[in-house]
């Protein structure tokens with residue numbers, strides 16, 4: 001396994017639409033292993049393939065709390081089937097938007113169809129944090145970041161700060 005480089009916004013590759021996975025093979029399995037390793041090391045509770053520069057519909061999540069048993073989930077070609085009208089709000093962050101957090105209101109519950117690592121089609125219905133994380137990660141597959149839910153003013157402020165930090169890192 002190896003650690004992958006996580007892209008930081010603003011980056012055009014984070015705005016691209018991901019393509020469906022055609023074949024669940026050993027190369028995909030390796031990508032998923034690397035994504036898990038990268039996510040745990042960050043640490044984060046979700047990671048989408050576009051965040052590591054791979055424009056494919058793959059996400060990994062694990063919302064287990066510290067000290068709890070790991071609950072790794074890899075979702076291939078995830079597709080939202082249903083969203084509740086009831087909403088919930090979480091303070092969200094993103095490994096591609098480091099050190100910035102904001103409240104985002106989303107549907108409280110979600111039903112997702114996806115393929116697992118064996119290529120089997122599965123469905124999951126989630127609420128709470130897992131629902132938010134699934135929606136957040138699936139957004140990445142259509143080039144959407146949580147900052148896109150914020151006001152233009154707030155989003156602009158965050159992206160300018162990230163851009164500035166990147167330039168300083170290159171110089172430093």
Ligand code: NI
Pocket residue numbers: 093094095096136137140
């Ligand atoms: Ni994210």
